[in-house]
Amino acid sequence: MTKPKADIYPVYLIYGPEDFLIDLEVRRLLDRTLSEKERGLNFHLFSGEEESGKEIVQTAQTLPMFSRYRFVLVNDADRVDERKMEELLRYIQNPSPSTCLVLCGQTFGPWKKHQHVIEKVGKVIECGRLKGRALISWVKNRMAEKGKRLSEEAADYLVEVVGDHLYDLDSALEKAFLSVGEKRTVELSDVEGVASDVKVSTVFDLMEAIGHQDLKKALGILEKAIATKTIPFRKEEASKKIDDPVPLLLSMMAKQYRNLWRVKEMASHEKKVAEIVKSLGMSPWSVKRLIEQEGHFSESSLREGILRCHQTDLSIKRGHSQKELLMEKLVIDLCRPR
Known part of the structure; x- marks a missing residue:
């Protein structure tokens, strides 16, 4: 099967140590494939460590119900054993065009040597830790997505006192966003209060x-x-x-x-x-x-x-x-x- 040109690929491998970015990618894919109404019959969650490869493949091969796509999410995909790997690889080589199979894991793990197989029909996405300027940019962009501008000084402060865990940063950003009301720019004074419970050095x-x-x-x-x-x-x-x-x-x-x-x-x-x-x-x-x-x-x-x-x-x-x-x-x- 050749790689499709559609917006949604039949297979994704999303891996890395940053759970927040992985969850964000999964949510974006889910929102693009299924409406809230369609998810009851077409969204399936598996554990790569617990469920059998056969069960995952059978679900992925099943036609969707009253929807264009079926969404199959496999967590801990980096913990699959050799037998599950072989079963999943056979499916990946000829995936169902009406299924979006998403494999998630903390590491590339056993999939690294099969990257070319996945990329032939789908996409590999790495979600690594953000550091330095990349983290500052992420914080500012995240606030921009909410419709407000975060000042450079406020971004520096949040990263310094909250750290590089994106869940904590996102929570602090949400608190700051809600606290400033109609104000368009979030300044240092606005974020100092929401991060006041964070322990300093x-x-x-x-x-x-x-x-x-x-x-x-x-x-x-x-x-x-x-x-x-x-x-x-x-x-x-x-x-x-x-x-x-x-x-x-x-x-x-x-x-x-x-x-x-x-x-x-x-x-x-x-x-x-x-x-x-x-x-x-x-x-x-x-x-x-x-x-x-x-x-x-x-x-x-x-x-x-x-x-x-x-x-x-x-x-x-x-x-x-x-x-x-x-x-x-x-x-x-x-x-x-x-």
Whole structure:
């Protein structure tokens, strides 16, 4: 069978780690093939791991009822065994033109070596994680689909505090959309409220406490990070456990000190925010937070912080004392009046 020129192909393989994009592609295909009324008799959902290949193929070969198409969705298609694969491949080589068979999975998995077979009659769609500018563009385009413009600063902020999980981002966008009423442009002030429940960086909070020489708060943040074995950056990472959080926490503190040093140095040379963003490779919102924070540190305190983080790292690696005690001593030293 040659590949049809119609808008709907008889076979799709949609794969990748981003569930939101996979679900979006499936919904778009479903909306293009079946009306709400037609779905009762013509929409079928299977698990590639549980149902037999024979059952899936028989359904796909059945003519639709009072509709132009039958829609067959197979989740976990990357988990099919060899026998199911052979049965499905025989069907794919000669698919029913009145059926839209959609195979979905987290990975390309066993289908990779058969990509050419699928593309001969259908389409392969990859749904990978969005990062950097691609994620910013997605957020802005998603709001544009709702009929409003999202400012660059608001987009940067959402990506920074919510993270790269599209379900969370879409939820925040929907809240912002509903909250602004007739306003055409969604600004930073509009999204700050809807994302206020998102946890910010443990390291940023710790450095903020150190910058204000608030020893009690700094030790409290350190104690919690070590006790719970979590170092949250964003909402979706809040429950992630780390077997030994000390090395990561210390490494991130040292990195934050270096970033603050670089920001202070560039700010002293009257570099604009856009130039600092480009140099550091960070979002504008993150750079603005660094600029605000570096004001609480002198050049000498930043040099001292970088040096003490390095010394603490060496002491931990040489086993001079318990790492938790060394981290506590580091925070106490950094909080001393300068």
